[in-house]
Amino acid sequence: MNNIKKLLEGVEVEWKPLAYSEYGVAELSRGRVMSKEYLINNAGEYPVYSSQTANNGEIGKIRTFDYDGEYVTWTTDGANAGTVFHRTKKFSITNVCGLIRIKNTKVLNYKFLFYWLSIEAKKYVYSGMGNPKLMSNQIAKIPIPIPPLEIQQEIVRILDSFSMLTAxxxxxxxxxxxxxxxxxEYYRNQLLAYPMEESDQSSLRSNRSATSIQNSDNSTQPLSTLNPHTGNSVLQPRGKVEWKMLGEIGTFIRGNGLQKKDFMENGVPCIHYGQIYTHYGTFATKTKSFVSKETANKCKKAHKGDLIIASTSENVEDVGKTVAWLGDDDVAISNHTFIYSHNQNPKYLAYLFQTQAFLKYKKTKVVGVKVIDIPQKALESFCIPIPPLEEQERIVSILDKFDTLTTSLTEGLPKEIELRQKQYEYYRNMLLSFPKNNIKA
Incomplete structure (x- = not known):
C-alpha cells in the first residue's frame, strides 16, 4: 500500500473525454451484423466477438478479419452492456460491440484505458425500457485520466500481476x-456396486415381463456393472441384498399446479421442479420458496422421507435429479415432478439416483428433444439393490462425509474467488484514484 501511495505521490494528471469534442483521446466505431449462418458459411481461424461474456466474448471464427492490432472493445446492448475487453491481433466484432482506437499511444496506454473503463463504463449504462445500453454518444463522454505514460505502464504491470494471481x-x-x-463419485459408485446373484435375476424375470426390466443394454443389473470392488473393507458390501424395481418398493405420485408466480416470502414450504437441479443437493430440510395455504391446498405434497424427482429438464443429466425431503413439514410440489413414497432410507435412494448406472439407464428411457422427460413407467422399472436398513445407513454415513466435503468446497470456491476479486478491485481502485481537476470537456 505504501508503495502504491509513493507511486502516485505528486503525479500530475490531465483529464480528457474519451471521444467527445476536439479533446477526445480516442475514436469510436461499431461492429457489423453477422448471422449464425454467416459464421457457419465463413468459418475460419479469426475470432468474432459479440455481446456475451463467456469464452471472452467469442461466438465463432471466420476466415477474414476487420481489425488487426491493439484495441479496447465494449458491449453496447443487453445484460452485459458496458463490459470492456482488451483485444489484440486479428479479429472482428458484431454490431452489439463498439471499438475504441486510441489516437496517440505515446500518451495513453491501451491496457491502462481498459482497466479504467472496467471501473467507469458500467456507470454510464442506460437501462431505460428494460434493455441496458451503452451507445457511442454516452461512452464518448467518460473522462479519462492521463498520468505520465511510465506511470500508466507501472499501474498496468501491477494490475496484470494481480489478474494473473487471481486466475x-x-x-x-x-x-x-x-x-x-x-x-x-468413485466411493459412491463402489459402495453402491452390488453384484446381482443368479437367484435375484431369476426372481426378477419370473415376477415381471422382460420388456419392463431387460433390454439390449442390460438394464436388469445397472448397478452391478460399475467399478469392481478393490478389497477395501470399507467399500465391501455387507449383508444380504435383494434386487427390486422402484415400482415394487414404493409409489410414484405426479406433482401438480405450482408455478413460480405463486411464490411468497412466507407460508407453506414448496419446491419447484427447476429448483431441484439448480438449488438443492442430495437432501433438504428447508425450502427456498413458500406458497399460500390456498395454493398449497391445491398441490400434491411430499412427506418426510419422500423423494422429490424432477421429471422434466432441458438435458438428460438434469432430468431425474432427486432430492430427499427430510423436513418435518409437508412440502407442496410443482408439476414436472414425482413424489416417491417408500420404506427405505431416503438418502440411500437419493444417492442411487446420482450414479452412473442411473445416468446410463435414463439415457435409454427419456423422451423429447428440446424438452426432456422421463416417463413414470421408466422410473418404476429401474432396478436397484436393497441391502438391510443398517447397511443403507452405513453407506449413507460414508457418502454424507464426502458430500459435505464436496459441497463445502463448491460453496467455498466462489467465496474464495470473490475475496480475491475484491482484493484485486481494492488495489485497482487505489491505483486508479486520481484527483478530478483540470478536466477538459
Whole structure:
C-alpha cells in the first residue's frame, strides 16, 4: 500500500473525454451484423466477438478479419452492456460491440484505458425500457485520466500481476474441487456396486415381463456393472441384498399446479421442479420458496422421507435429479415432478439416483428433444439393490462425509474467488484514484 501511495505521490494528471469534442483521446466505431449462418458459411481461424461474456466474448471464427492490432472493445446492448475487453491481433466484432482506437499511444496506454473503463463504463449504462445500453454518444463522454505514460505502464504491470494471481488461484481451486468430486463419485459408485446373484435375476424375470426390466443394454443389473470392488473393507458390501424395481418398493405420485408466480416470502414450504437441479443437493430440510395455504391446498405434497424427482429438464443429466425431503413439514410440489413414497432410507435412494448406472439407464428411457422427460413407467422399472436398513445407513454415513466435503468446497470456491476479486478491485481502485481537476470537456 505504501508503495502504491509513493507511486502516485505528486503525479500530475490531465483529464480528457474519451471521444467527445476536439479533446477526445480516442475514436469510436461499431461492429457489423453477422448471422449464425454467416459464421457457419465463413468459418475460419479469426475470432468474432459479440455481446456475451463467456469464452471472452467469442461466438465463432471466420476466415477474414476487420481489425488487426491493439484495441479496447465494449458491449453496447443487453445484460452485459458496458463490459470492456482488451483485444489484440486479428479479429472482428458484431454490431452489439463498439471499438475504441486510441489516437496517440505515446500518451495513453491501451491496457491502462481498459482497466479504467472496467471501473467507469458500467456507470454510464442506460437501462431505460428494460434493455441496458451503452451507445457511442454516452461512452464518448467518460473522462479519462492521463498520468505520465511510465506511470500508466507501472499501474498496468501491477494490475496484470494481480489478474494473473487471481486466475491461477481459481484454476488451483477448480482442480482441487474436481479431484474431490472424482474421489467422491468413485466411493459412491463402489459402495453402491452390488453384484446381482443368479437367484435375484431369476426372481426378477419370473415376477415381471422382460420388456419392463431387460433390454439390449442390460438394464436388469445397472448397478452391478460399475467399478469392481478393490478389497477395501470399507467399500465391501455387507449383508444380504435383494434386487427390486422402484415400482415394487414404493409409489410414484405426479406433482401438480405450482408455478413460480405463486411464490411468497412466507407460508407453506414448496419446491419447484427447476429448483431441484439448480438449488438443492442430495437432501433438504428447508425450502427456498413458500406458497399460500390456498395454493398449497391445491398441490400434491411430499412427506418426510419422500423423494422429490424432477421429471422434466432441458438435458438428460438434469432430468431425474432427486432430492430427499427430510423436513418435518409437508412440502407442496410443482408439476414436472414425482413424489416417491417408500420404506427405505431416503438418502440411500437419493444417492442411487446420482450414479452412473442411473445416468446410463435414463439415457435409454427419456423422451423429447428440446424438452426432456422421463416417463413414470421408466422410473418404476429401474432396478436397484436393497441391502438391510443398517447397511443403507452405513453407506449413507460414508457418502454424507464426502458430500459435505464436496459441497463445502463448491460453496467455498466462489467465496474464495470473490475475496480475491475484491482484493484485486481494492488495489485497482487505489491505483486508479486520481484527483478530478483540470478536466477538459
Amino acid at each position: 491461477e488461484l481459481q484454476a488451483e481451486l477448480q482442480a482441487e474441487l474436481q479431484a474431490r468430486k472424482s474421489q467422491y
